[in-house]
Amino acid sequence: MLGHVHPDADVLGTLLALGLALEARGWRIVYGGPHPAPGALGFLPGVERYQVLKSLEGAFDVAVLTDCPNPGRTEGLIDQAKTAASVVVNIDHHPDNRRYGHVNWIDTTAAATGEMVYRLLVGLEAAITAPIATNLFTAVHTDTGSFRYSNVTPATFQIAADLVAAGAEPAVVSSALYERRGAGALRMLGETLSRIQVSEDGRVAWLALPAGSVPETFVESEELVNYPRSIDSVRVACLLRVLGNSVKVSLRGKGDVDVQKIAAKFGGGGHPNAAGFTVPGALEPVTRDVLAAVRAAVSP
Numbered sequence: 224m225l226g227h228v229h230p231d232a233d234v235l236g237t238l239l240a241l242g243l244a245l246e247a248r249g250w251r252i253v254y255g256g257p258h259p260a261p262g263a264l265g266f267l268p269g270v271e272r273y274q275v276l277k278s279l280e281g282a283f284d285v286a287v288l289t290d291c292p293n294p295g296r297t298e299g300l301i302d303q304a305k306t307a308a309s310v311v312v313n314i315d316h317h318p319d320n321r322r323y324g325h326v327n328w329i330d331t332t333a334a335a336t337g338e339m340v341y342r343l344l345v346g347l348e349a350a351i352t353a354p355i356a357t358n359l360f361t362a363v364h365t366d367t368g369s370f371r372y373s374n375v376t377p378a379t380f381q382i383a384a385d386l387v388a389a390g391a392e393p394a395v396v397s398s399a400l401y402e403r404r405g406a407g408a409l410r411m412l413g414e415t416l417s418r419i420q421v422s423e424d425g426r427v428a429w430l431a432l433p434a435g436s437v438p439e440t441f442v443e444s445e446e447l448v449n450y451p452r453s454i455d456s457v458r459v460a461c462l463l464r465v466l467g468n469s470v471k472v473s474l475r476g477k478g479d480v481d482v483q484k485i486a487a488k489f490g491g492g493g494h495p496n497a498a499g500f501t502v503p504g505a506l507e508p509v510t511r512d513v514l515a516a517v518r519a520a521v522s523p
């Protein structure tokens with residue numbers, strides 16, 4: 224069960240759910256990816272099994288990737304998986320998926336890969352245990368912004384209802400995701416939000432975080448890009464943060480500008496309303512370039 228860089232709840236929840244279901248049928252599973260699971264997702268059942276893998280050792284029958292659109296998103300592990308495993312299975316909902324597997328199941332209408340893996344487990348007649356339900360419910364919960372984004376469909380709620388019936392606890396998941404801040408983190412959030420800038424026409428808002436301004440764990444546990452997105456007039460919100468000699472950029476839209484197209488110009492990707500990329504360079508010039516591209520996309 225192979226995860227993408229900076230793993231989120233959709234990739235972790237689906238890998239763990241599928242892996243737990245297969246383990247119940249006697250499979251031996253290794254879970255891992257290029258980066259560790261963030262501490263904020265430490266409540267996902269089984270996440271302690273998720274390892275940092277810099278290379279794949281040994282032979283595998285199957286390598287499964289979920290929520291992972293392209294080989295670059297595993298820092299080369301997909302290419303190794305093609306040698307180490309007889310079959311590579313690619314389960315994803317990203318429109319820009321490169322179909323790198325032997326089996327490719329791409330459903331761009333799914334709000335989260337969590338919806339797809341739920342359907343797969345139902346099809347396999349696997350028992351949806353409470354730990355599996357919690358993993359899949361969290362995957363759907365986070366990729367839909369707590370059931371608020373335009374990717375939410377009737378199927379999303381039907382699947383969520385089934386998962387709650389199977390033992391996922393919405394209040395426990397919401398509290399684990401959003402109510403575990405320390406008092407210092409809330410103050411840090413206040414200070415960080417004061418850095419948000421808004422364009423003169425009000426249509427673009429951005430938050431540029433210089434190196435060392437906030438700890439990595441803080442950024443991982445806060446969906447900071449949602450705050451500039453929450454401004455009424457804003458059409459595209461951007462979060463830019465320094466990672467080593469690069470800048471990691473998150474873009475969010477509200478339906479009228481396709482931010483995936485902007486991200487693609489910088490070698491990234493994602494969905495029409497949520498996309499991202501990482502580019503080498505310093506914060507100021509990257510911010511300037513990104514804002515120029517965003518403004519061009521936003522202007523009528």
Ligand code: AMP
Binds near residue numbers: 472473492493499501
């Ligand atoms: P993020 O802003 O990192 O939360 O990512 C938002 C969306 O963009 C997710 O669906 C990611 O899969 C996608 N995304 C982020 N960075 C990249 C990248 N470098 N290449 C392709 N897709 C990305």
Ligand code: MN
Binds near residue numbers: 227231234290
């Ligand atoms: Mn993901």
Ligand code: MN
Binds near residue numbers: 233234316334335336
């Ligand atoms: Mn996803």
